[in-house]
Amino acid sequence: xxxxxxxxxxxxxxxxxxxxxxxxxxxxxxxxxxxxxxxxxxxxxxxxxxxxxxxxxxxxxxxxxxxxxxxxxxxxxxxxxxxxxxxxxxxxxxxxxxxxxxxxxxxxxxxxxxxxxxxxxxxxxxxxxxxxxxxxxxxxxxxxxxxxxxxxxxxxxxxxxxxxxxxxxxxxxxxxxxxxxxxxxxxxxxxxxxxxxxxxxxxxxxxxxxxxxxxxx
Ligand SMILES: Nc1ncnc2c1ncn2[C@@H]1O[C@H](COP(=O)(O)OP(=O)(O)O)[C@@H](O)[C@H]1O
Ligand SMILES: [Mg+2]
Numbered sequence: 001x002x003x004x005x006x007x008x009x010x011x012x013x014x015x016x017x018x019x020x021x022x023x024x025x026x027x028x029x030x031x032x033x034x035x036x037x038x039x040x041x042x043x044x045x046x047x048x049x050x051x052x053x054x055x056x057x058x059x060x061x062x063x064x065x066x067x068x069x070x071x072x073x074x075x076x077x078x079x080x081x082x083x084x085x086x087x088x089x090x091x092x093x094x095x096x097x098x099x100x101x102x103x104x105x106x107x108x109x110x111x112x113x114x115x116x117x118x119x120x121x122x123x124x125x126x127x128x129x130x131x132x133x134x135x136x137x138x139x140x141x142x143x144x145x146x147x148x149x150x151x152x153x154x155x156x157x158x159x160x161x162x163x164x165x166x167x168x169x170x171x172x173x174x175x176x177x178x179x180x181x182x183x184x185x186x187x188x189x190x191x192x193x194x195x196x197x198x199x200x201x202x203x204x205x206x207x208x209x210x211x212x213x214x215x216x217x
Contacts, residue, residue: 008084060095066163109147141168
């Protein structure tokens, strides 16, 4: 891809090198490139709103600000090196983000799907619950909450990616945040119960368990 005309604070030399390396992952709404310890994410316009809001709240800026905020709260997320908007309004990509390329073993969804019931599985679920409690205590939610947006490092650190956060104040927000995490068939009833019981949220436990039970039909 050719480097489009950009406005923002980003090292264009690194961006150019990442682009030269070719696409690493082609996602439904983004392209990912890697170079050295850098990961470049190029966002495709998704909503009409992106056409206008790119100038003050582009997807790249929202992800950058959210990752920085989550790190400040004590969660692990990629370090942010810069972002910029694409100036040509007719380009299908609206913004770009340069961040740390995290060395990880797998995404949490795949690990949990495959992991046998052993100590590591228990540890991962315990760390996951501790991480969720940081969200609850600070009343913020991840807007795309699923196990695929959590990277697991070799020493079992969880790294939150694809970050876009929103306030989480009411029970309904908490239920929405937890919905996909509890609907997974690779979670046993026991594990779901333990997870729900360890959450410091304001919603009643039974409402959360209902999500799990309903997903089991
Ligand atoms: N900072 C990062 N370091 C290493 N790999 C990453 C990083 N960000 C994303 N990835 C890889 O790219 C995949 C998709 O990233 P994500 O940001 O979730 O894209 P999308 O918005 O398309 O869902 C992840 O599952 C992971 O494999
Ligand atoms: Mg994602």
